[in-house]
Amino acid sequence: MTNGWIDIKNTDMMLIEGGNPAENHPCGFKWAIEAKRNRNAKMIVVDPRFTRTAAVADLHLQIRTGTDIAFLGGLVRFAIENSRIAKDYLVNYTNAAFIIRDGFKLPDDGLYSGFDPATQTYDKSTWNYAEGGDMSGKAGGGTAVPHAGSHGQDAHAAVPPALPENVAYDLTLQHPRCVFQLLRQQYSRYTPEMVEKITGIPQDQFHKAADLFTSIRKDGDTKKVGTIIYSVGWTQHSSGTQTIRTAAILQLLLGNVGRAGGGVNALRGHANIQGATDMAGVFDLLPGYLKVPNPNDTSLDAYLKRITPKPSKPGPWQSMNYWGNTPKFAVSFLRAMFGPAASKENDWAFDYLPKVDRNYSWIQIWDNMYRGSVKGLFAFGMNGVMIGPDSKKNIEALKKADWLVVGEIYPDETSEFWKSPGITPEEMKGIQTTVYRLPCAGFAEKDGSFTNSARWLQWKNAALPPPGDCRLDQAIVAQIFLKVRELYQKEGGKFPDPILKLAWPYGDPHNPSLSEVAKEINGKALADVTDPATKLVTKAGQQLPSFAWLRDDGSTSCGNWIYSGSWTEAGPQLARRGTEDPSGLGIYPNWAWSWPVNRRVLYNRASCDVEGKPWDPSRRQVWWNESVQKWTGHDVPDFKPDSNPKEHLGPFIMNPEGVGRLFMPIGAVADGPFPEHYEPIESPVANLLHPNQSNNPVVEKLKTPLDKYGTVAEGFNIICTTYRLTEHYHYWTKNNPANVELVPEPFVEVPAELADEVGIRGGEKVKVTSARGEIIAKAMVTRRIKPMMIDGKKTYQIGIPIHWGYRGIAEDEGRTAHTPTNLLSPTVVDPNAFTPEFKGFLVKLERV
């Protein structure tokens, strides 16, 4: 979330799409209800179903799953055509005025410039700003675009294209190649007629929603604010990242980012996956969103040069380009990893880090295990068989592994893959995988911190010891690691150095205390460090006050730079419990600690106009204080604290441009600088914008015999989406009698009209089949999903909750068919986030 849970109460307008927060985040959703109760705020819900969230919304539109870019693109068009935009914000805080290179092409035929069909990738060199300067009012016939800097890019393929330092721009936004005009052109195709044909949302309803959402900018109003709230209903598509980008574009157009009650708010689905992303629980990151090194990074310098951006902006503007500090974060991380073994002489042990040459994401693990190259798997609290996609493939993959180590608190499907339904005793004998199932500690038995969706780090305390012979997770991993280290010490082996030299400075090495680890993550001074501005000193051995103290000379160590400030000399900031909220905006600055530097709303400089005055004085967060020549306020300014507004320093300090990106230049995304509607990989219709390029062109399909994709021609004529219920939590509460009581059995939500066609009555068993597998569950016949007209053709959607598998209370009692929902889902992922397309695929539905 750019903002936070409580901040939702400050909004005037909510667009909730790709998420069902009443279902999945009830306690956070209270702040949406508060906005309605206290501000008469309006709520628009766009979802394939009439959900629990829709039940309390002011307007619900039923959308065909996977067509959100078409809907949002329609909103972008509506906002521009009706001048429901924040003009000053747009010109000054986004790249609307930036001029794009000649040679860049919009995807009228479904492809941007630079596509190579052989590799299914783009050459992104035209996706860039033109070098130049002020072109305001010099638009002419659209030919006066300077080409400086664009030459020769293609000839040096190994050198990635870079952003120009001095960007060409037109503050009148009239230049035909300025971002704003290209944006207008791009979404001019997303007419209400087209939106209706693609999404199934009738034009009058679309108009109602568009008019309502953009009404906050009616007649030039800049005080009101709207928020967009989404979740994995957007992420879990083959164009998930671009859907979220469209929302960001809309919010930038309306000037809603950085403001109380605004923002683009991702509701993360789990207690600590925000933290897991921050801490690089994913293959392509190191802690604090540092990019992983690749084989071309032949030295630390080469690596840092590649990942450290340079400012790119109109000449008179300023850009803080905070990522310019990357070397400090990276060297401090290496010092935390390898301690004294990381020295200037050995490039801070840069070669101890594995160099990542390709995609190692979730579905690749299973694909390569199935192909035989992944021999062993650790699964700690991660039920990969249930999660899928294509559970069957994951089971088949595990059969080929040498070993599997599961750390769990309940018996789960992954640890028992070898006795999953359908495996005969004979076949079981042939499964050679050794499986260890280690009993872990539950949440109440562990301390440590979770990071919530609002980026708050909160320390929790252990309430009781783990039962039986269970061990703490950190003890188990420490003991396995120390055993491996011992083996390499005794016997040698492949490149043992990083294992032998990993810093392991914990009081009890076999059971590290998490408070020690938290302090290591925050970082400390290894030598006395002086702040050049204030002359304050952090002495060697002391905890660092914040990441502003990090150095690239080895004098600081820090496990994760964005968490620096969470556990300082003043103690654990992440355990604070102050309940004061002086602004009344729900900031609670003394409760826990949020990254970065306890800032609650990101980009909050943009909550003020160019002069530094809040757009809405009744919701002021930070502002420029002329008398003290400083930014001040209720929140921590997301800005250089003493930057006078006259300097025109951009409010989006993490971007090299200093402004928000309507146009995403060069390498940031794989599939286009503007979002374009592409059909889900399995879709009942061809793309109505460009039938010859229906799907996202850079999305790859996997190629083992198990990776099958269905079509309408093969009889898979119904759209299926999957989701959670508020009564259950993923694959966990099926072990909990209370939650099993609330919803005891798996079911399939079927539109009443479809049920009539197929001859199904509520409560009867149905079979749902995809190209990959089939499941059996009872039908819930409902009017909450209606048939849709897609390009004039009657189309049905059904929905299936994901919670049941082959181990659980109901499962063990024989009350279910033992068919995990993800037997159905396809092995295809978004090309940017590598998240599978769980939310839209094709099935057939039959009576059992």
Added chain:
Amino acid sequence: MSQATLRVQKISGHAGPIPGEGMQREDQVCKLVDTTTCIGCKACEIACQEWNDLPFAQTTFDNTYQTMPTTQWNFWNLIKFNEQPKEDGTMMWLMRKDQCMHCADPGCLAACPSDGAIVQYTNGIVDFQQDRCIGCGYCITGCPFNIPKFNPTTKKVYKCTLCSDRVSQGLEPACIKACPTGCLHFGTKDDMKDLAEKRARQLREHYGFENAGVYDPPGVGGTGVIYVLHDATNPEAYGGLPANPSIPWAVRLWKTPLRWLGNLAMLGGLVGVTLHYLRFGPKTVHNGESEKRS
């Protein structure tokens, strides 16, 4: 009241005056249920079961999100789900928390022949005292909301206590505390009425619900649980909330003009037979299964 006891103002099956009646004042407590902000999450259902340590029931899928058709002896708090089509082709999904209404004029208490098995505290909570319950089930007949439920094992009747143990210790009821959206609220009856009326006005003025209003039925003297409804003219749509609930006539009869008969043991059986007929004879079941299709 911060002690482990609660003062009583009405006692079932009790001859003569209530000891100490009218000697002290106390505010009426009240739950406010705003159905327009209920998301049917069932947090209240589990909070109730957990706080009261009620054994979990075995349920079966029944073509609805509703946990079970009606409240049970071990399930005192149930969200009723109803899909409600609107004239413009759109729909509403109504969710209403069903539980004991804690009537000011409780039909259960009026019907109960056992001295002290049902009491009403001075704060308005209607509570069953199972050690005095004789299992006759007349309270079930007396209730216009179909709330008290018989446990065939213990031969006693159970229902929501409005967490009288928590309330007596200065805490809010468990369901109220849990409610994620704040559609549940707890306070004095006067304050809750005020809050409810304000919310209903907001719904009329800003959200286009012309018939929004408050449900506090006078037929049972008003209730200790009041609802805000989008359409107060049609409470039946909310899982069979009765439009004009009242205490059944036979219970009234037994309770008022014929009450002295109850003190005469020899006629007690006759009354019992009458009530038994009422209990097990004709009886309306509000089963809230409106999502069920056949």
Added chain:
Amino acid sequence: MAPTRRDFLKLSTAGGVAASILGFDLAPAYAEMRALKIARASETRSTCPYCSVSCGVIIYTQGDGAKNVTPFVVHVEGDPDHPINRGTLCPKGSSLQQDILNERRLLKPQVRRPGSDRWDDIAWDDAINEIGRWVKKSRDATFVEKDAQGHTVNRCEGIAWTGGCTDTNEFNYLVVKTMRSMGLCYIENQARV
């Protein structure tokens, strides 16, 4: 079915039950309540392990921390001080007691041997020894020091780590340290899916 604890409720007055029934007593009638079950329980503040709202919860455990007591959970309720949930909990948060005290919990290490149709118990030390041995074997077999271009890559391609949604930040950091130092590239988490 066992009677619930409400069965022990007593109706009493200062003058005794008989007086109350006869109705001659002017002292107010009281119904005795069951005691508040969390009155003397220990309170621990924690965070709900389910969604990303991060509701504050109070875990009530029996016992006052004395040495001879193994605490057990008697109740879990929302933390009213927590600014986001303000004491509220959803149906999953409300049932957390059942998650902690659950008869389905795994309580001992187990192993399934190749070709076997059952779980066998295994001592912790043996499990750790065997797993360490597997890791070394797979790592040594699949480690790549230099790629085809001759670039140093130092990666292990044969082992994958998948982490869960309730792993703490500190635990995840230890995973990054240990797994990256062993050369793993396949490090993924619920955060991806």
